[in-house]
Amino acid sequence: MDVLEGLMTQHRVAEHFFKEILAARAPEAKERLLRELVDKLDEHMDFEETIFYPALEAVDSSLVEHNYDEHQQAKPILSALLGMKGGSPEFMDHLTRVRSLIETHVRKEEDELFPACKTHLDTAALEHLGIEFESWGKGQHQTRSPHRDHHHPSP
């Protein structure tokens, strides 16, 4: 799997969830969709922080120095949202704020960081990241197919 394609697909899924949360009417539906979104973002950010950013840092630490901070800005808002009533004014306010933070972060990753990967990492390094990406969700989350027969140990 192409790691950049994989990460971009997860970005699109997150954007889709934000739209679904806004469109959902029942507070319970908003809360359920939010929990799913937070699970997916946790998995995505964990992979980036543990595997992806360090691979780039090894080449040039300035490439990703802001990325960790941007994740850290989003995380407390996401945790706070988990304790709020779906659709309440505070919920909507936090949702709007975190959506905007994440959208800006995603745009920078896709416009600047991902193109830089192609110039800073060779094909073998990118392929290795792709393998790590595929195995990542399987070790920690149950949302992916449990029927894959090959297993990569968690990093």
Ligand SMILES: [Fe+2]
């Ligand atoms: Fe990120």
Ligand SMILES: [Fe+2]
């Ligand atoms: Fe990302």
